Amino acid sequence: MVDCFIKDTCKIYDSEQDSCPYINSEVKPCMRQYKINYLLDQALLSDAQKTRKALLLDVNKIDLQAFTDLNIIKNNIVSFAKNGDNIYIYSRIPGNGKTSWAIKLIQSYINRIWAESKLTCRVLFINVPKFLLSLKASISNQNDYIDHINAYVNSADIVVWDDIGTKVATEFEHEHLLSLIDSRLLDNKSNIFTSNIVPNELSSFVGDRLASRIINTSKTIEFLGADKRGLKLK
Numbered sequence: 239m240v241d242c243f244i245k246d247t248c249k250i251y252d253s254e255q256d257s258c259p260y261i262n263s264e265v266k267p268c269m270r271q272y273k274i275n276y277l278l279d280q281a282l283l284s285d286a287q288k289t290r291k292a293l294l295l296d297v298n299k300i301d302l303q304a305f306t307d308l309n310i311i312k313n314n315i316v317s318f319a320k321n322g323d324n325i326y327i328y329s330r331i332p333g334n335g336k337t338s339w340a341i342k343l344i345q346s347y348i349n350r351i352w353a354e355s356k357l358t359c360r361v362l363f364i365n366v367p368k369f370l371l372s373l374k375a376s377i378s379n380q381n382d383y384i385d386h387i388n389a390y391v392n393s394a395d396i397v398v399w400d401d402i403g404t405k406v407a408t409e410f411e412h413e414h415l416l417s418l419i420d421s422r423l424l425d426n427k428s429n430i431f432t433s434n435i436v437p438n439e440l441s442s443f444v445g446d447r448l449a450s451r452i453i454n455t456s457k458t459i460e461f462l463g464a465d466k467r468g469l470k471l472k
């Protein structure tokens with residue numbers, strides 16, 4: 239009898255014959271796809287964010303060093319998470335790939351760990367402005383997005399804090415972000431921050447205590463390339 243936890247929803251499993259072409263193979267392609275997709279869902283990535291995109295350098299290669307550094311992190315993403323490393327990817331210029339790189343890094347992580355991973359949340363992608371808005375809404379109404387983040391923000395191996403410092407946070411927002419990020423840093427858990435704020439200006443947006451924690455624990459990577467939002471790649 240085929241003993242597989244996805245057979246009820248699997249298109250490859252033959253229920254009449256109770257057979258699966260991959261049952262004896264060590265790496266089952268269907269299982270791989272199922273688990274990766276599950277982990278990406280748990281990370282809160284949308285379908286568009288789940289698709290892999292090629293990130294190209296500008297013609298003048300202005301971000302060559304940043305891309306090289308990020309590729310090294312990508313190739314060593316399992317140790318990055320294990321060591322509790324952090325990076326702060328920033329640029330004053332919008333649309334030049336900060337969020338896309340953060341997503342690429344967590345996709346790489348999931349691709350490396352899926353086989354040994356349980357079906358749980360190993361990585362979280364938190365868009366900070368959306369999180370803060372939902373947080374406000376969750377005060378009066380139950381909110382699934384906030385519940386999911388609260389459930390896993392401490393335990394996830396890597397958390398992406400996307401677009402941090404977009405607007406000046408309120409005292410309540412400062413304190414909430416500070417407590418979540420501070421706990422992760424104290425637990426030696428990895429974080430990837432993306433922002434449009436240069437490091438020495440971050441404190442005006444998120445407060446001195448949070449800015450100091452982020453900047454002093456992260457490798458900073460600046461992007462100087464042009465805005466590529468809406469650009470059609472051949």
Ligand SMILES: Nc1ncnc2c1ncn2[C@@H]1O[C@H](COP(=O)(O)OP(=O)(O)OP(=O)(O)O)[C@@H](O)[C@H]1O
Pocket residue numbers: 291292293294295331332333334335336337338339401432433434466467468469471
């Ligand atoms: N280097 C690149 N090569 C190809 N496409 C890119 C590159 N950088 C960004 N893009 C495309 O531009 C769009 C915006 O990218 P992304 O969201 O990563 O930018 P961002 O730097 O996070 O912007 P913002 O500062 O507004 O948050 C995406 O569709 C992405 O695919």
Ligand SMILES: [Mg+2]
Pocket residue numbers: 336337338400401432
């Ligand atoms: Mg972004």
